[in-house]
Amino acid sequence: MNGPFDGGRNGGRGAEEPDDVRGIPRIPGQRSAADDLDPPATDVLRRAVENNARAARAAEQSREREVPDEPDTTDETDRADETDEADEAAGLDSGAGAGAGADMAPGTPPEPAHPPEPAGERDMTGGRDPYGPPPPRPPTGPVGPPPSHSVLKSLLGAWALAACSPEETTHVEDHLTECAPCADEALKLRDAVGLLQADRNLDLPPLLRSRVLENCLDRRAARIPVPVWATPYDAETARLDALLRDFGDAEWxxxxxxxxxxxxxxxxRRATVAGVIGHLMTVDGLVASALGLDDPLGDPSALSPTDRTEAFWRAAHPPPTRTIREPWRDQSHTLIRTVSFAGRGVAELSVSYGxxxxxxxxxxIDRAFECWIHGVDIAEAVDxxxxxxxxxxxxxxxxxxxxxxxSALAARRRAGLASPARQxxxxxxxxxxxxLEVEGAGGGNWYIALxxxxxxxxxxxxxxxxxxxxVEFCQLVAGHISPEEAAAGQDGDREAIRDVLFAAASLSRL
Incomplete structure (x- = not known):
């Protein structure tokens, strides 16, 4: 397990480190805000932390001003000396200045000793020899005693954003070597700054929702749990709803x-995104009717998924728009709540598909499968x-x-579309x-009776x-690829292989 200050980052601290090293807070390195941060978000956050730091420094200075200081007369002497040196550099003395002022009438501005140079020929070096050595840089080390702990703590946010002055940066980094809580806080703030990167993918991982729910249920079990066989439908409807949430009129x-x-x-068959959601809602109505819920179609005589979909599309004038999302999502929530409260015996309830x-x-599970397949259709339509x-x-x-x-193979055999039974x-x-060997995530081995x-x-x-x-097998079952197009590794009886692939494709429907 990683230590409390490292957090497992930058390699962490392994078991090979000596005991006297463990427990020492790791000092995080300062990030460069100009390289990897989103400018708008960074500017807003930087202004906020700078304002907090400025307020803390003002409070510290106000406390310091409460202690009276002795009058310092050296500033006036230094300013007088600097004035004399400036006059000598300009070629003037006090006598010359007095004489010149006596000859001029009151209110007349003094004439310059030399005419002003054109703007384009002005010396931009401040009188310094441009070929001489550069002027010495001001010291960057800390000047004066370091600020108090509260002031340094308020500077951690600005330090993580690289918004501190050199003097403040030195004070903060020196403080982090001595204060373990501030070092831990600085490490968290620096990692939080990394979340402001503009090139990060905004799509959530597909397993994030499952991990969050699993962690929550490990801490406290659900009073009314969702049945295991209903969780795929719950997950796929939530994923599709997340895709549809930000669609505009053009996407629908x-x-x-x-x-x-x-x-x-x-x-x-041609359709639109809104028409596909209406198709899902009407076929889900078969499950709703079996549970005694309201049928969204309102026509119990239409039992097959194809008949129900065609009836919905004929009655939808004008064509369905984004308003179809709310009733579809409400229906899916109602189905999940109903099967969760119904108990174990409801799992064997018969649902008629005509x-x-x-x-x-x-x-x-069939409804979860179709929700995923049509989610792929919708995603491809909007790239x-x-x-x-x-x-x-x-x-x-x-x-x-x-x-x-x-069963699908037997139905094709009765229709004369498959080879007769051998035994x-x-x-x-x-x-x-x-x-049947299915590879990849969710795969396994199945033995199909012929x-x-x-x-x-x-x-x-x-x-x-x-x-x-x-995924390719599911695309075959959904009818999105033909049996001839399925890139399958085949070995053995060719007639049996053809019959099974065509029977798998025949499971698809509108």
């Missing part, structure tokens, strides 16, 4: 294409980066798709399998293997 009407896979070819149904726990979900959330999405592939398999027994959805895929009965990146 930005055109994009929704892609999915139908039978043997890819389909597409042609098929899913348990509520799988339906929430903004949108990272993949966290590894654990991506894993549960891939796992759900792998579980649905055998008859008793439900629950091992059958021919395909080894001959029957009721069969069990096993490594011993594997006849083929496919290797895919995790």
């Amino acid at each position: 009407h930005a055109p994009l294409q929704l892609k999915w896979f139908e039978k043997e070819e890819q389909a597409a 042609e098929f149904a899913l348990p509520l726990r799988d339906a929430m 903004y980066p949108y990272p993949a979900p966290s590894g654990p959330h991506l894993h549960v999405m891939i796992d759900l798709a792998a579980q649905l592939i055998p 008859l398999v008793v439900p629950g027994s091992p059958g021919r399998s395909l080894h 001959d029957s959805p009721a069969a069990v895929g096993t490594a011993e009965r594997a006849v083929a293997q496919v290797a895919l990146d995790g």
Whole structure:
């Protein structure tokens, strides 16, 4: 563990240092404010700390003036000597000045001894030989006793911004070698100055929200926790909402294409960013209806996601605008609160998608998956980066798709779009399998049953293997890339590989 003064920065203090070195506060080096700070923010902060430091110095000086000082007559003598020397340098003495003044009428200005030089020929060196040695620099060391502790402490902010005078900088740095609390405070202020850099990426890391929630829940458990199977939906709706929060009117009407896979070819539909959010809201309404909540579409006869989306777009005249964000976000919050308060038994509640149904726990993962995929569509439409979900959330999405592939393969086989089954398999027994290896964050190994959805895929009965990146596999499942375009490592039965890749693509829909 790093010490209290080092904070693990600049290499920290390792275990190899002797005992007599540990515990000594590390003196932070002063930063250069002109190189790595945002000028507007730095100027505001610098003015604030300078005003505080100026007020502290004024208070210190007022206390010093309370002690009477003896009159000092040396200043007047020095000024008289300097005046005489200046007169001699100008070629004048007291007698000449008196005589000249006696000949002039009252109120007449004295004539200069030499005419003024033109502005362009003036000597800018102050009478100094330009080829001679430079004048000595004034001393930069501390002059007089150092200020009090309170004054030096008030100068720490200005010192961190490189706004102190040389004398103040020397006093502060000398004080930091003796005062451990001030050294620790100076180190924190210097690191805070680093946050004002203008070239820092403003996008938050995708795992920041999860880490913050995890740390909070470690300190105090939630009274009503969100179910584990609902956390991907909670995270993805929050991420998409963060992207939409600062959109202007132009971004909300930005055109994009929704892609999915139908039978043997890819389909597409033009939409806008606001239209996609309306699509997400209407399909989320299937989950809301299953929970007994209000259906945003208001038409319970439209059960399939495609029918619901088409009905919403037809009724949306004029086209949806940024006003769609608030009802969509309110609906997602309501869904999360409802499943959190409902308890454990709600996970198996059936959610109908028209042609098929899913348990509520799988339906929430499916909604998180679609929220992420359409978040990528929206980000690409406005030229903004949108990272993949966290590894654990991506894993549960891939796992759900792998579980649905055998049923999708059986449906394609009934429609004559896939090769017939090779073997008859008793439900629950091992059958021919395909080894699906998904690489990257959230990846793993799955064994897909080839001959029957009721069969069990096993490594011993594997006849083929496919290797895919995790994000690329999700793009295939979403219908954003065709099975032929999927850059997959393939080995084994080519017919089984083709059937599984096309069955994965057939899971997509509008």
